[in-house]
Amino acid sequence: MSKYFDVRKDASIERLAQRAYVDVLLAELLPPLRLAARGSGYAIAVHGSLCRDIDLIAIPWTEQADDADMLVQKMLGVVSGLLGRASAQEWKDMPHGRRAILIYHSGNGAEIDLSVMPRVKVEQPA
Numbered sequence: 001m002s003k004y005f006d007v008r009k010d011a012s013i014e015r016l017a018q019r020a021y022v023d024v025l026l027a028e029l030l031p032p033l034r035l036a037a038r039g040s041g042y043a044i045a046v047h048g049s050l051c052r053d054i055d056l057i058a059i060p061w062t063e064q065a066d067d068a069d070m071l072v073q074k075m076l077g078v079v080s081g082l083l084g085r086a087s088a089q090e091w092k093d094m095p096h097g098r099r100a101i102l103i104y105h106s107g108n109g110a111e112i113d114l115s116v117m118p119r120v121k122v123e124q125p126a
Helices: 007-039 068-083
Strands: 042-047 054-060 086-088 099-105 112-116
Touching: 007 042, 007 054, 007 068, 068 086, 068 099, 068 112
Parallel strands: 054 112
Antiparallel strands: 042 054, 086 099, 099 112
């Protein structure tokens, strides 16, 4: 093996570089994404390892929360405005009524994995 190339070491460096990219991306995107979500009646939380992508959870926070599609459109606008083009895959149904969607941008391949909790209608007593 060459003294200039070590597969294990280079793979580790690649993971570290991806993590650094995700950290910078999150720092730039999170405040405006939270603002857009708040305007749609949602709170945004970060979860996951943040090693290769950004895992976000959107929780309906107000009675007037928009539907999940409107939330995603607003988030796509934020991502596009900061990073260039953005697009989303189709929704996937997840446990407990949660829906998930991947948001891609024209950058370095660290997508946003967004999970949206369902809105629940509270019936008013008669």
